[in-house]
Amino acid sequence: MTSFASVHAFEAALADLRGPDADAAADARVRQAELTKPAGSLGRLEDLAIFFAGWQGRARPQIDRARAAIFAGNHGVTVHGVSAFPPSVTAQMVANFASGGAAINALSGAAGLDLTVVALDLDRPTADFTVDAAMSEAECLDALNRGAAVVDADLALIVLGEMGIGNSTAAAALCARSLGGDASEWVGPGTGVDGHGVARKTAVVDRAIAFHADAPRSAFETLRRVGGREIAAIAGAILRARQLGVPVLLDGFICTSAIAPLAADNAAITAHCIAGHCSAEPGHKRLLDLLGLQPILALGMRLGEGSGAAVAANIIRSALAVHDRMATFAEAEVSASL
Numbered sequence: 001m002t003s004f005a006s007v008h009a010f011e012a013a014l015a016d017l018r019g020p021d022a023d024a025a026a027d028a029r030v031r032q033a034e035l036t037k038p039a040g041s042l043g044r045l046e047d048l049a050i051f052f053a054g055w056q057g058r059a060r061p062q063i064d065r066a067r068a069a070i071f072a073g074n075h076g077v078t079v080h081g082v083s084a085f086p087p088s089v090t091a092q093m094v095a096n097f098a099s100g101g102a103a104i105n106a107l108s109g110a111a112g113l114d115l116t117v118v119a120l121d122l123d124r125p126t127a128d129f130t131v132d133a134a135m136s137e138a139e140c141l142d143a144l145n146r147g148a149a150v151v152d153a154d155l156a157l158i159v160l161g162e163m164g165i166g167n168s169t170a171a172a173a174l175c176a177r178s179l180g181g182d183a184s185e186w187v188g189p190g191t192g193v194d195g196h197g198v199a200r201k202t203a204v205v206d207r208a209i210a211f212h213a214d215a216p217r218s219a220f221e222t223l224r225r226v227g228g229r230e231i232a233a234i235a236g237a238i239l240r241a242r243q244l245g246v247p248v249l250l251d252g253f254i255c256t257s258a259i260a261p262l263a264a265d266n267a268a269i270t271a272h273c274i275a276g277h278c279s280a281e282p283g284h285k286r287l288l289d290l291l292g293l294q295p296i297l298a299l300g301m302r303l304g305e306g307s308g309a310a311v312a313a314n315i316i317r318s319a320l321a322v323h324d325r326m327a328t329f330a331e332a333e334v335s336a337s338l
């Protein structure tokens with residue numbers, strides 16, 4: 001099924017976002033106050049349970065089915081030497097995902113997530129976005145729809161991740177074009193390029209921003225011009241998840257960059273999204289701050305693949321477990337106050 005039949009349909013969906021069930025969230029807040037603990041003592045775990053109650057429309061939310069979806073794409077911008085690894089590693093890592101040997105295989109298993117990997121036309125890298133749009137309209141729309149297709153209505157949670165050599169440069173360009181700021185504020189080492197590499201990446205992002213300066217600033221045009229297939233797929237999955245009321249757990253800098261153009265068009269898009277972690281990639285903290293997202297974890301991870309978000313999914317499971325299983329003061333006959 002095609003979620004977004006046209007660019008117009010995608011834009012209309014982004015303009016018309018529904019919110020959570022405020023009554024269910026309020027009921028969950030009441031339940032938190034009745035559980036056998038001092039008010040607020042479970043901190044962020046309480047907020048997470050209330051968040052899920054709102055999106056599931058019930059005071060005691062559960063996680064039955066949860067999925068990690070990883071999108072892979074190749075990038076024409078790698079001709080400028082912006083990564084510490086060759087583009088061939090993208091397809092090699094997709095093979096590694098298939099045989100179960102990557103970090104996300106272990107981490108999604110540990111978090112009870114099924115794993116879907118979508119390789120997006122790896123033999124057709126995007127165009128070099130310093131001199132062209134990365135994708136045609138049709139290519140970008142296709143990537144958005146392939147992302148949307150992984151979101152099933154019965155998922156309690158979707159973890160999003162990416163694999164694409166060169167994509168930390170695309171992510172920096174997306175952030176700079178969507179949210180402003182100098183390229184140098186968004187560019188970092190990615191897979192581990194040295195200072196010269198970071199300077200090269202910064203120059204590439206500067207050139208890209210200048211090349212596309214006069215083009216429309218819509219989410220679609222920004223994704224199409226300076227994004228990549230896997231990043232557009234993540235954007236499509238985020239928007240489709242919102243249509244279906246499925247909470248999204250975002251991963252690192254690159255994954256989170258997919259929401260930047262959407263948020264520039266409609267800031268409400270972040271309301272069903274949780275930041276799983278704060279990556280060591282320097283632009284990520286800035287991006288999360290501008291989006292108003294507070295990460296669950298900060299473990300110094302800088303991998304991508306949905307890895308940090310998958311670790312954070314365990315925290316969400318813990319939050320829903322205490323919310324559902326604890327006794328109330330009345331049930332346990334514990335004094336609720338002096």
Ligand SMILES: Cc1cc2ncn([C@H]3O[C@H](COP(=O)(O)O)[C@@H](O)[C@H]3O)c2cc1C
Nearest residue numbers: 083085162163164165166167168190191304
């Ligand atoms: C073996 C390997 C596994 C990875 N898994 C995720 N990434 C991460 O690194 C890439 C982004 O960094 P850059 O822009 O510097 O290329 C993305 O593929 C990202 O997911 C990996 C990178 C490598 C080398």
Ligand SMILES: O=C(O)c1cccnc1
Nearest residue numbers: 190252253254279303304
């Ligand atoms: O934060 C990320 O998403 C990230 C950082 C470095 C390399 N790959 C991914």
